[in-house]
Amino acid sequence: MSVFDVEQRYRRLNDVACQVMGVEEEDALLGRVFPYGVPEDVAQRGLLKALRDVAATGEPTHYEAFSRAPSGIREHAWNMELWPVRDASGEVSAVGLAAYDSSEQHWARQRLAVLDEAAVSIGTSLDLDRTAQELADLVVPRFADFASVDLLEAVMRGDEPAEAGPDDVVVLRRLAHAAGRIGAPGALLGPGTTDTYPPYSPPARALSTGQPVLSRSGAPDFDHWMATAPERAQSLRGVVVTSLVAVPLIARGTTLGVAVLLRTRPDVFNEDDFVLARELASRAALCVDNARRYTRERSTALALQESLLPRGPSRQSAVDVASRYLPAGSRAGVGGDWFDVIPLSGARVGLVVGDVVGHGIQASATMGRLRTAVQTLADVDLPPDELLAHLDDLVLRLAADDDSAGGDRVAVGATGATCLYAVYDPVSRELAVASAGHPPPVLVLPDGGTRVVDVSVGPVLGVGGLPFETTEIQLPEGSLVTLFTDGLVEPTEGDPDLGIALLARTLAEGHSAQASLEDRCDRVLSALLPKNPGDDVALVLARTRALDADHVRVWDLPADFEVVADARRRAVAQLEQWGLEDVAFVTELVVSELVTNAIRYGADPIQLRLIHDRTLICEVSDGSSTSPHLRRARIFDEGGRGLLLVAQLTTSWGTRHTRNGKTIWAEQALT
Incomplete structure (x- = not known):
C-alpha cells in the first residue's frame, strides 16, 4: 500500500511495498515524486495519469499493470485500486493505492487461454509442416522466446520411427520454428535443415526417455549441448538463453520428434510452464501423428497409382501423345483417375481414360x-x-464379390466408375469412340477449329443391362484428340459445360502458338485448374498420324489355292520396293500359311494387306467369323504346324473380328 499527495509525491508506504520496490525503509522514498523507484514501463502505461486523475476528480479508479518489480526478476501482474483521501474540509489531499499481486491467477488464465487456443489452432490441416508451424507460432512469444519443432526422418516419410537409445546421436529435421526476442526467424537453424543432438543433451534425453527435460543456462547438459553445436552457438551470439524445455512429441506410444522451447527473458521456465509445455506437446503430437498417417496413406496410394499408370512413351506410331496426371491437392487424397495408350493390331492405337469415384x-x-x-x-x-459392355459385366461381378466378402471393402459398383475408350486407325484415319458415363473428347482440327465429339454417352460402369454405342468419325491427319477426366473441367464455376468450353478455347489458343504437346498440356492445366485441385485430373493429348498409300498395299484374292503362289510373289515384290528384302523369307512363309488357311477354312471375300510401319504387318481377312487356334501337331499329323511356325517366326500374331468376318495378323520387327 502507498499514499501519494496531489503532486504525486510519496507520503507513506507499508513494509510490503518497500520489499517489492527493493528499499530498506519507507523513508527512502518519502518526498520522492512518482515514478521514482518504479519501472518506466509501468508509468508509461498510465499509472501516473491514473494518480493525477484521482487527485483532480476525486473519483476512485482501477488500474492493471504487468511488469517486473524492481526487487525481482520475474514479471508480475498487478491489480491496483486508487481512491481519494480527503481532509476535514472534504478536499482531496492525497491518493491511496493498494496493489494486489495477481500473478498466479494471471499466469493460470494465460495457460488456460493457450490450451484453449491450441485446441482450435493446432491441427487445422493434415500437412506436417503446417501442423508443426502452428505449434511454434502458438507458444511464441506468449510462452517462449524461441520454439522449434524437429521430427525424425522416418516420420517425414510417413514411416514408424525407430526408438533412440540413451547413447545415440540423434539427427532430426527441423519442420518449423518461431523466434520472438531472439530476433528474426532465421536466427537459428531454419526449417528444412537438420540438427544433431548429442547424447545426454536435453532434446536427446527427452527423445530417449520419453519425458520432458527442463534445463537452465549454466547446467552441464545445457552448456554441453551449446558447445557441441558451433552453428547454434554462433546464431545465439550476444543472446543470453536463461532456460530451456525439451518436450518429446509422443502419440499412440510412438515418439515422433521433439519440441524445443527457449527463454531469454529473466523469468525462467518453472514447474507450471513445464506442465503446460507437456500438455501442448501432447496435443500437437496427436495432430502430427494424424498428419504422418495421412502422409503415409497418401504416399502409398500415390505410389500405387503411379505404378499402375503408363510409364514413358508407348510403342506405337499412330499418334503423338503427351499426358498428365495430377493427384488431388485436398485432404481427400489420391483418387482413381487413369489413362492408357494401348498399341493394337494393324498399326492402330487404343486411347483410354477413366475415373473411379472416391479417393x-x-x-x-x-x-x-x-x-x-x-x-x-x-x-x-x-x-x-x-x-465397355464386357467391362460393365466385369464391374458387376467385382461388385458382387465385394458385397459377398463383407467387411470394409467398398464395392466398385457402389462407388461408381466411368470410362471412355477410343480406337484410332492411321490407315483409314477413323476414330471410333464409346463412353460409359464419361465426358466426350475435344478435337482440334489442323486448321485450328475445335469441336466436341458428339458421343452417345452410355451409363456408368456397374449399372448393367443397358447397351453402349460406338461413334465413328473421320479425322484429317494432324488432328488433336483431347481426353480428360471430369476433375479438369468441373472447377470452372462447378459447371462441366463451361469447363469444356474453356478447354476448347485454351486448346485453340495453343494451336495458334504452335506449341509442343507437352507445353499445351501445361497450358491447359494452368488455365483450368486452381492451385490445389479438389479432384484428381488425367489429361491425354494425342495428335493423329496417317499411313499413306506408299506404306499400305492391299490385294483382293479369289478362294482358289492356285492364288497362294501369286500372293507370295506379290508380297515379295512389294517388300523389294520398300527395301525390306531381309524379311522376305519369313513374310513369304507367313503369307502362304495365312492365305492357305483363309481359303481352306474361311469364306469370301479374302483380302491380303501389308502395312509398312515401325513393324511389318501382314493381315489376311476373310468372311468367316471362325477363329484359328494354335495347337501342337503330333508326330504323324499331316497338318497343324503352320500357325505354330507363324507364332515362332514373328513378333506377335492374333485374330481381330470385324463386322463382316475376321482378320488374322502377324507382325515382324524391322531392324
Missing part, C-alpha cells in the same frame, strides 16, 4: 483392376462398345 488406396486399387481389364479386353481387339 485413397481403395480407389487406386479399383482403378488398377479396371485398367488391367481394359488392357486384356483391348488385346482381344474388341470394338469400343463391346469392350
